[in-house]
Amino acid sequence: MSTNGISLRIKSIDTVRGLIMVIMALDHVRDYFHITAFSADPLDPATTNPALFFTRWITHFCAPSFMLLSGISAYLSGQNKTTADTSSFLLKRGLWLILVEITFMTFAFSFDVTFKTIFLAVLWALGTSMLVLGLFVRFLSPKAILISGLVLIFGHNLFDLVKAAPGSGLDIFLGIFMTGAGRFVPRGDGGNIAFLYVILPWAGIMMSGYGLGTIYNRAFPEQKRRKILLQSGVAAIVLFLVLRFVNYYGDQSLWSPQSEGMRTFLSFMNASKYPPSLIFTLMTLGPILILLAFTEHADNALTRFFTVYGKVPFFYFMLHFYLIHLLTMIAVLSSGYTWAQATAPDLFFKFRPNDFGYSLGIVYVIWISIVLALYYPCRWFGNYRGRNKKWWLSYL
Template sequence: MDAAQTTLSKRILSIDILRGLVMIIMALDHTRDFFHIGAMTGDPLNPDTTTGMLFFTRWITHFCAPTFVFLSGLSAYLSAQGKSPGLASAFLLKRGLWLIFIELAIITFGLTFNPGYNFIILQVIWAIGASMIFLAIFSRVLSYKVILLIGLLLVFGHNLFNLFPAPKDPAAGMLLKVFFTASGTVVPLSANHFVGVFYAILLWTGVMFVGYGVGSWYRKGYDAERRRRNLLMMGFLTVFIFVALRLINVYGDPVPRKEYDDLFKDLLSFFNVNKYPPSLQYIAMTLGPAMLFLAVIEKVSNWFTRITAVYGAVPFFYYVLHFYLLHILLVIVFFATGHSSKEIVQVPFMFRPVAFGFGLPIVYFIWMAVVASLYLPCRWFKHYKETHRQWWLRYV
C-alpha cells in the first residue's frame, strides 16, 4: 500500500470512528424508549421535571442523527470519486429509494412489532433516503461547492418559516410540515392506519448537503493538515454560532430559551434545543463538536477507536439489528415481569405498556449489553464486506 492509500485509509477510519461512536450512543436512546419507566409519560428534557442524569441520557443522543446524516453526505462524496456524474447519481437514487423502503418495511416493524403496520414510523432512515434522492438530482448537474451553499442556506434559513403563519390550504400545510416543520406529524391513511412523519425532509437534506461539501476535504491528495485546520475552524465557528444564538434567544429555534430563577435549570434550558424539527441551534450544537472530533481523532489509534470503527464500518447492519434485538428483549422482559397478552396492543410499540419499565441504571445495563453483543456480528459482517463483492453489499 502506497503513502496515498495509507493516508486515505486513515481518513476513512476517522469517519468510521465517529460514525461508530454515534451509533453506540444512539442505541442508548432507543433502549430508554423501550425500557425506561418514564419514557412514555414524561419529557426527559423538561427542566421543570427532569433530573440531571435523565436529561443527559436524552441530550447526548441529540448528536447522533445530525452526525450520521452529515457523514452520509460526506461518504456520498467519497463514493462518487472515480465515477461519472451519471453513475454516481444513479447509485444515490437507488440507495435513497432502498432506504425509504427499508424504513417502511423493516425498521417500522422492528420498532412496533405490529404485523398489520397500523402505524408506520418515518425517522432518520427515511430522511437520509429522501435526502439522497435530492442529492442524486443536484449532484448530477451542480458542483459540490454549489451543493454546499444550498445546504448552508437550508440549515441557516429554514427557521424563517417559524416567523410566518402556516398556510390555510390543508395540502400546502401538509407539504410544509413534511418538508420543513414536521414534529410528530401524523397522517391518517385510513381509520386504523397512520403514518408518523417525525423527520422533516429538507432540513436533514441541508445537513447532508453540508456533509457532501465537506467531503471534498477528504478527497485523494488533499493535505491532511489543511483538512484538520478546516475542521477545527469550522467546528469552533459552529459552536460559537450555537452559543451566540442561544444567548441572543431571538432566532434559530422555534421555542425560545426559557429562563429560570435556578442556575441548574437555566443550564438545562440553555442546551434544550429543538430536534423535531431540527432547529439551526440544534444543528450547530451537534455538528460543531462532530467536526472538532473528526479533526482530533484522525491521528488517534487505540483499543477504543478500533472497537468503535467496527460499528461505524457497518452502520446499516448495526442499526437494523439493534432495533430487533432490543424489541425481542422487550418481549422477554414484558412476559417475565408478569404482563399478559391483553396488554400487547399498545401504541406506538407493541409489548410496551405505558406503566412499564425500570430506572436508569437498568436501562444503561441493557444498553451496554446490547451494544457489546452486537460487536462480533458487526466485526464478522465488516470482514464479509471487505472480502466479498456481491452487488447487494453496496446497499447495506
Template sequence: MELTKPYRVSSIDILRGIVMIIMALDHTRDFFHVTAFSADPLNPATTTPALYLTRWITHFCAPTFVFLSGISAFLASRKKSRNEASLFLIKRGFWLIFVEVVVITFGLTFNPFFNIIILQVIWAIGTSMIILGLLSRLSYKAVLATGLVLFFGHNLADYLHPDPNSGAAVFLTVFLSSRGTLVPAGDNAHFIGVFYTILPWTGVMMVGYAIGPLFQAGFDVAKRRRILLGSGTGLTLLFIMLRLVNHYGDPRPWKHYDTFLQNLLSFLNASKYPPSLLYVCMTLGPALMILSGLEKTRSKLASVASVYGKVPFFYYVLHFYLLHLILVVLFFASGYTTRQVADPNIPFLFRPAAFGYELPVVYLIWACAVAALYGPCRWFGRYKERNRKWWLSYL
C-alpha cells in the same frame, strides 16, 4: 459484478461508530425506561440531570450520522460518472425508504399488521439522498449553495404563517416545520408517523457532501484537521451567540427558570423535531472538532468503535430487533400475559405503559445489547472487505 476496495477514512468510521453506540442508548431508553412514554426527559421543570443527559447526549447522533452520510456519498461518487453517482444515490434513497417502512418499522413495533408506519432518520436519509442525487446532476456548486441555504436559512420558515388549509401550509409542515405528524392511512386503524421532516436534514447531508473533498486521498491531513477544528469551533460559537440573542435559529426560545441548572438545561434544549439551526450547530460543532481530533487516534477503544462505524446500516437494523426481543423476554418475565401485548397508547407491542425500569437497568441493557452486536458487526465488516459485490453497497 465485483467492486474494487473503497478508500476509507478511519476517523469517519470511528466517529460514526461512537454515535451508533450512543444512539442505541436512546432507543433502549424508549423500550425500557419507566417514564419513557409518560414524561419529557428534556423538560427542565420536571427532569433529573441524569435523565436529561441520557436523552440530550443522543442529540449528537442523527446530525452526525446524516452529515457523515453526505461525506460518504461524495467519496463514493469519485469512482463513478456524474450520472452513475446520481442514479446510485437515487436508487439507494428509495431502498432506504423501503427498509424504513417495512424492516425498521416492524423491528420497532413487532406489529405484523403495520397499524403505524414510523418514518425516522432512515426515511430522512433516504429522501435526502434522492434530492442530493437529483441536484448533484447539475454541479457540486449547486449542492453546496443549496445545502448552505437549507442549513442556515430553513428557520426563516418559523416566521411564515400561511392559511392552515393552504398548499403552502402543507408544504411547510411536510418539508420544513413538522414536529411530528400522524397521517391517517386509509382508515382509523392505520397511521403513518412522520417524525423527521425532510429539508433541514437534506441541508445537513448536502453540507456533508460539500466538505467531502477534504477527505479525498492525498488531501493534506494537517490542513483538513485545521479546517474541521475551525469549522466546528465556529458552529459552536454561532450556537451560543444565537441562543443568547434568542430570536432566530430555533422555533422554541429558551425559557428562564428559578435555578442556574434549569436555565442551563433550557439553554441546551434546542429543537430536534424539526431540527433547528441551533440544534445542528450545537451538535455538529463539537462533532467536527472531535472528527479533527480522531485523525491520529489509534487506541483500542477507537478500533472497537470503528467496527460499528464500518457497518452502520447493518448495526442500525439489528439493534432494533435485538432490543425488542429483549423486551419480549422481560415482558413475560415481569408477569405480563398475551392479553397485555398491545397497549392502545403505545406504538410498540410488548411495551405496556406501566412497564419499565430505572436508569441503571436501562444502561445495563444498553451495554449488553451493544456488546452482543460487536461480533456480528465485525463478521459483516470483514465479509464486506472480502466480498466486493455490488449489492453490498446498499447495506
C-alpha cells in the same frame, strides 16, 4: 499523499460514525426500558433531572452526525464513478432506505403486524436526503451543493414565521418538508403515517457533508484539512452560543429562566431536534467537526472498537433495533403482563406497556450489554463485506 493516508482518513470517519452509533443505541434502549419513557419528557427542564436530561441530550448528536458523515461518504464513494453513476446510486439507495423504513423498521418499532402506524423516522430522513442529494449531484458541483446545504441549514427556520391554516395543503407541505415536529397523517384504511423527520433541513446537512468531502481528496493537504475542521467546529459552537443567548432566531423553542440555575441551563441546551433547528445543528455538528480533526490518525483499542460498528451502520442499526424490541418483549412477558396487556390496541409500541420499565441505571446496563452483544456480529459482517465486492452489499 499515500494510499495509507487515505485509509486513515476514511477510518476516522468510521470511528466517529461508530461512536455515534453506539450512543444512538442508548436512546432506543431508554425508549423501551426506562420507566418514564412514555409518561414524561426527559428534556423538560421543569420536571427532568440532569442525569435523565443528558442521557437524552447526548443522543442528539447521532442523527445530524450520521447525515453529515453520509454526505462525506457519498462524495468519497463517487470519486471512482461518473457523476451520472453517483447520482443513480444515491437515488436507488435512497428509495431502498425508504422502503426499508416503511416495512422492516416500522415493524421493528411497533411489532404490529397490522401496520396501523407507518413510522417515517431516521431511515426516511436518510433516504429522502439521498434523493435530494442525488438530484443535486447530477446538476451541481460539490461547492454549489455545499452552499445549497448551508442555505437550507441557516435559512429553513425562516419558514417558522409562515402561519398556514391547520390541515391546509401548505400546512401539510411545510410539516413534511420544512417545519414539522412530528406529523400523523391519516391513511384511507384507518391507519396513520407518522412523519417524524422533515425532509429538507436534514437534506441540507447531508448536502453540506457532501461538499465538505472535497477536503478529503487525496491531494488536499492534511494540515489544511484539520485546520478547516477545527475552525469550522469552533465557529459552529461559538455561533450556537451567540444565537442561543440572543434567543431570537434559529430555534422554534426559546429558552427561558427556570426555578433553579441548573434548570435554566437545561432550558438553554434544549434545542429543537424536530425539526432540526439551526441552533440544534450548530450545537451538535460543531463538536463532531472537531472530533473528526482529532481522530484522523487515532489508532488505539477504543477507536478500533468504535470502527467495528462504524463500518457496518445499516447492519448494526437494523440488528440493534430488533434485539432491543425482542428483549423488551421477553422482559415484559416475564414481568407478569399477559399477552393481551402487552399487545393492547392502544399501545404505541406492542410489548411496551406505558407503566413498564426500570431505573436509569438498569437502562445503562442493558445498553452496554446490547452494544457488546453486537460486537462480534458486526465485526464478522464488516470482514465479510471487506472480502466480497458483490453489488448488493453496498446497500447493507
